[in-house]
Amino acid sequence: MTGLVSPAVDEVVLWARTSQAVDAMNLEHRNPNHLVDYTLAPNVVATSDLAVAVRDVDAAILATPSAYLRETCRNLASHLAKNARVLVLSKGMERGTHLLMHEVAAQELGNPTRVAALSGPNHAEEICKGMVSAAVVASEDAETAAYFQGLLSGPTFRAYVSDDVRGVECCGAVKNVVAIACGIASGMGMGDNTLAVLMTRGIAEIGRVVAALGGNPMTCMGLAGMGDLVVTCTSEHSRNRSFGRALVAGETLDAYQARTHMVVEGAPASESVLELAQERGIEVPITAGVHSVLYEGRPIDEAMEGLLTRVPRTEFYGMEERDTASKENQC
Template sequence: MRIAIIGAGSWGTAVAGLCAARADQVVMWAHDPSIARSITERHRNPRYLVEYELSGRISAEHDLVRSLRGAEAVIFATPSAYLRERAREAAGHVARNAPVLCLSKGIEPESGKLMTEVVAEELGCAERIAALSGPNHAEEVCRGGLSAAVCAATEGQVAEWFRDLLISLTFRVYLSDDPVGVEMCGAVKNVIAIVCGIACGSGYGDNTLAMIMTRGLAEISRLVYARGGDPLTCMGLAGMGDLVATCTSPHSRNRGFGLACASGTALSTYERRTHMVVEGAAAALSVAQLAREIGVDAPITFALESIIYGNASIREALEVLMDRLPTEEFYGVGKERGIPCEKRSV
């Protein structure tokens, strides 16, 4: 069995290691030819997870078409901003019956589409596409640390196929038929994690972080519900599980950016220094746009949008949040959905 993984970042590299336990050959696509050479010749990614020794079954290509040749399944592990471009380049080179897994997390600007929807538009056969999400820092997964994820697809057999490919004694994979909920959780939790990092870097304590996380979960639930997903998904691995890990872990690039932002570091500077894309920064814009279009109150997202892309200072954005009058704890999910924004709480 040959698996193609489009993307050679930290998560793509860790998932390649999971795949190699069952696949005969795993071929990664790397944008940087030097990374592709190192993976193939030295069995190490020279930029991400540099201490992780890759299986001899794993190789890499700089040519996207060559990486896809003969693949029985395809896994997309690119930053969300580049997913459509890569999927479009791959179209025509992916077998029509090949299952496809999307690891990218985010919401496409302007269109408001989730990542599996973007892939489906470019590749076709939407029913063969699944999403994987959960509290999975690549640094721990590659070391064999006990972890769990949820694989979601509208067709149960597709989710089961990828579960059987990736599952191990230390990497547990649960199934879901709610890709909308799973993907919305994966996109919005990065926004909440940045705000947690900002709060921590600004000197706020554990009570504040707990408040942001739980009110953030309520915000995610409203968005999931309005988008047609199941709010119960927010209580699982893709929701609460991933939120906790991303908001509290030193491995989290989103929380890390929030900490840096609190000390005055610009987004471009942080990404250049870490060689990583801060998905939550892009999501702050696309999630805010989607929330306005579908009429969902998303105050934490709006606050982060104003900090990164507006003229608001961190102090001003936090003051706007704190000035809101608390009312019902849960609104916007089910019968409370129609409460006017001015009566809602953060």
């Protein structure tokens, strides 16, 4: 993300938790923990002081894992200018509240119109190499979306805008769960047909959740939906997919995260999305299957068999009906 933003601004300040990371980035212009071969731009500096990081900034970009976003925003609130715009990269849905990440940020930081969310098929490993990528910036406020569109757009990165922030965020949360399922299928030696089934049925599942939350199911056909789902379910860079494969090989969630130093966002998302689905009566068989394997002790083979033996229904059930109901409830 710094590579996209740095050409458009005077200075980018990174906030890091450890002094070791700060020293490495300031002295060597490299992150010692992630993308270690990537050289940071000259106008990128790092600090471990959150107040210093956001002092007098025009905008803040939050890439905190979803489980820590509320705490980070709470600590940030007193230091961030009231008119500074905020872009949320975190993907997920908060347990208990079922709030999406832009809602968590807005709740803690105030002024919801300044908050936007970014989602799309854009692995950092490829963006850093200048490979062509794209994403969608969604916000309730058109000016906020346009601001970040201008900030991020460049020769190799296309940023589109949307006002369906709930749909965009929901796609970003649920696709990680589907990617774990695809990783499991891949690890079990299942073929391309099986992966295609999981991805397309995954889009249908995402669409039902989007509609229930008042979003537009058509968003699922775009960059935040199908675009991000394809890359997350198939790419070697996808932590959710690779975790699914590791799970089949016998590695636990904790062991995988400790080994890779990365958070598998699809794991907590399976909990929060399943909670929401059970409360609202939404069918989410892939999410339920992943959750049963991760948290209920269900054998992987049994969970996959449960998905394959479900009685087929019409292909896109539960979308338009849910969308209509959601709009009526909002009136």
